[in-house]
Amino acid sequence: MVSVQLVKVTKRFGSVVAVNNVDLEIPDGRFTALLGPSGSGKTTLLYLIAGIYRPTRGKILFDGKDVTNLKPNERNIGLVFQNYALYPHMKVYDNISFPLRLAKKPKSFIDKKVREIAAMLQIDHLLDRYPAQLSGGQQQRVALARALVKEPSVLLLDEPLSNLDAMLRLKIRSELKRLQKDLGITAIYVTHDQSEALAMADKVVVINNGVIQQEGDPHEVYRNPRNVFVASFIGSPPANIFPVKVDLVEEPCVILPGGKYCPKGILAERLKNLGKETVLFGFRPEDATLHEVPRHDGIIMEGEVYTIEPLGREVIVTLKVDGNLVKVIAPPTTTGRISQRVYINVPRDKAMLFDPDTEKNLRLIG
Amino acid sequence: MKLGHKLSNATFFLLPAIILIAAFYILPLIVTTWISFTPLRDWKISQLTEFVELENYRALYKFVTTHPLGSLVLKTTIVFVVFTLIVNVLGGLLLAIATYVIEERVSLGFRLLWLIPRMTPLAVFGLIWYYFFYGSPQGTLNAFLLKLGLIDQPTFWGTDPNLLPWSAWSIIIFVNGLVGVSYGMIIFYSAFKSLPPELLIAAKVDGASTWQIVRHILIPMARWHLVFVTVWQLLSLVTSYTHLFVLVDWRIVDEWYGTTWALFVFTEAFGTVKNQGLAAAAAVILVIIGSLLGLLTLRIMRFDKITLEPKGDI
Numbered sequence A: 001m002v003s004v005q006l007v008k009v010t011k012r013f014g015s016v017v018a019v020n021n022v023d024l025e026i027p028d029g030r031f032t033a034l035l036g037p038s039g040s041g042k043t044t045l046l047y048l049i050a051g052i053y054r055p056t057r058g059k060i061l062f063d064g065k066d067v068t069n070l071k072p073n074e075r076n077i078g079l080v081f082q083n084y085a086l087y088p089h090m091k092v093y094d095n096i097s098f099p100l101r102l103a104k105k106p107k108s109f110i111d112k113k114v115r116e117i118a119a120m121l122q123i124d125h126l127l128d129r130y131p132a133q134l135s136g137g138q139q140q141r142v143a144l145a146r147a148l149v150k151e152p153s154v155l156l157l158d159e160p161l162s163n164l165d166a167m168l169r170l171k172i173r174s175e176l177k178r179l180q181k182d183l184g185i186t187a188i189y190v191t192h193d194q195s196e197a198l199a200m201a202d203k204v205v206v207i208n209n210g211v212i213q214q215e216g217d218p219h220e221v222y223r224n225p226r227n228v229f230v231a232s233f234i235g236s237p238p239a240n241i242f243p244v245k246v247d248l249v250e251e252p253c254v255i256l257p258g259g260k261y262c263p264k265g266i267l268a269e270r271l272k273n274l275g276k277e278t279v280l281f282g283f284r285p286e287d288a289t290l291h292e293v294p295r296h297d298g299i300i301m302e303g304e305v306y307t308i309e310p311l312g313r314e315v316i317v318t319l320k321v322d323g324n325l326v327k328v329i330a331p332p333t334t335t336g337r338i339s340q341r342v343y344i345n346v347p348r349d350k351a352m353l354f355d356p357d358t359e360k361n362l363r364l365i366g
Numbered sequence B: 001m002k003l004g005h006k007l008s009n010a011t012f013f014l015l016p017a018i019i020l021i022a023a024f025y026i027l028p029l030i031v032t033t034w035i036s037f038t039p040l041r042d043w044k045i046s047q048l049t050e051f052v053e054l055e056n057y058r059a060l061y062k063f064v065t066t067h068p069l070g071s072l073v074l075k076t077t078i079v080f081v082v083f084t085l086i087v088n089v090l091g092g093l094l095l096a097i098a099t100y101v102i103e104e105r106v107s108l109g110f111r112l113l114w115l116i117p118r119m120t121p122l123a124v125f126g127l128i129w130y131y132f133f134y135g136s137p138q139g140t141l142n143a144f145l146l147k148l149g150l151i152d153q154p155t156f157w158g159t160d161p162n163l164l165p166w167s168a169w170s171i172i173i174f175v176n177g178l179v180g181v182s183y184g185m186i187i188f189y190s191a192f193k194s195l196p197p198e199l200l201i202a203a204k205v206d207g208a209s210t211w212q213i214v215r216h217i218l219i220p221m222a223r224w225h226l227v228f229v230t231v232w233q234l235l236s237l238v239t240s241y242t243h244l245f246v247l248v249d250w251r252i253v254d255e256w257y258g259t260t261w262a263l264f265v266f267t268e269a270f271g272t273v274k275n276q277g278l279a280a281a282a283a284v285i286l287v288i289i290g291s292l293l294g295l296l297t298l299r300i301m302r303f304d305k306i307t308l309e310p311k312g313d314i
């Protein structure tokens, strides 16, 4: 197994900069998720690691060894595509054995390997079929088997679950995570689904417009988003963020509808030093609670119920706060009327402030 | 909806096609078959109702089996069809692969270049080959070979008796190959282009060289296109004669070594002989042989299996 390192990697397609000056460390034997919206450069980054694209600038290292100029087959990688890309004219057996046949391995060895991997992925009864005769989930396993049969040192997966239905996705998601742990293989998993990234990965890398926004373990990225993009991309529903006025007259505070929030310590200092009239205020929907009368132990603001969506385990209440729509996750027993006035309570340590221009989290810069 | 209603609906929509097929295919076929049983010569319409039974077919059989020119027409036809077919299908495949693997900007120009022979008007085309193979030192090929010192005497390449028959055959194969090869190229190229790019990336990651990608992915995936192009080209080679007519008419190649069965039908009917009865008989034979050949190729290339591949237990 290897670790992968990208050093100042840029990839241009004509005038489009798909990947922009990326420095990235993919740890050995761990599950890394590459998370970003459509068109953010995830596939391009993966193909750069695979050697399908040459970087316009920069270097790619496997275990410290420069592989920038090596062809895909010289990098010992396995690649799984979103559309599986199984060879339609070959049976499952031939699909899986293809990399080994090209490597001119002995027949008996190939047969042993194919059957081993097929048994592991529970597709041994499908070896005689053509891809068109398989369900999406089965095709997905065949694609995985083809990628794993050559025992790659890095497994690259490009949105491998996005063509499956929701139930199957959950099932394969946990299987895949377990498989990666059992094999101890370095895995890089591309997805635009933040819940998938949080659930599966040891390390999450958030990318947007070809630029890495944040990297860290899932909890870290979720709890301490570096900027507005990460905060509003991760979470379901994502963090509430809206502009608020700043009042620096006595102590640094932000004015909320029906209340105000005066941070303490370093955050207060940064808010003061920023010296701007407005900042972006944010909090996660599950961190807030709703009350009919104001409480006095947290940050309080007043809102008006906009919609209530019961989801069984919880209720998502959307509120109008000073013209902004804000979502709060409330207990399943919550009831309320549309247009009812309520008080939103956010614990002080869960509030986030962002610079309105750089969109950076004031807690994390310094 | 009642079945009768459905049928009349279908008839309504198919009618234009049925009329066209009847007018331009079935009707001429019937007329030709009719003429093949008459002594029609020089378009004397009155002869159309005189019947000579199988006389034309008998004469044709005698011509082919006993007359040296008859067997020559057969030989020329077989050589022409077999070799031009190989050139057209394999050449088209090679060109498609070449244009597929090279860069798109270059590839477009390259493909357009190969379309020129197909787009060139017949008369211009004839003129080009007339000068190209002309027997004076100024003839393009002669001038070229003389410059290189490969020959010391200019030759009429298509008619010099010392070089026959393969000189004439090579020319008709070369010229028709040049026209026909772009057809396969376009079909195969578009077949390749419609493959998902991930398929080729997967093969590259699996360690396939360009040649292995061609052999294991491109060609098997274009199998049905191969069958189609082969059958299509076979049938058009068996029946086409326009380029051959120009080559023969302008004496670029020897008259008899450049005459295939299809051209023979044409010259018999419209040339100096004007024996329409015999020509019609030859045409009927051509249609029968063409149909059989078409069916045979479909069989050999397993067309039935391609279209009806069982999906297995799903």
Ligand SMILES: Nc1ncnc2c1ncn2[C@@H]1O[C@H](COP(=O)(O)OP(=O)(O)OP(=O)(O)O)[C@@H](O)[C@H]1O
Binding pocket: A013, A016, A017, A018, A036, A037, A038, A039, A040, A041, A042, A043, A044, A045, A192
């Ligand atoms: N071969 C290419 N030629 C030109 N532009 C490209 C090419 N591949 C990608 N791009 C551009 O680069 C940018 C990043 O594309 P990429 O496919 O990496 O995005 P992605 O994050 O994988 O998106 P998705 O989630 O939709 O798959 C996009 O703007 C895209 O249009």
Ligand SMILES: [Mg+2]
Binding pocket: A042, A043, A044, A158
């Ligand atoms: Mg992508």
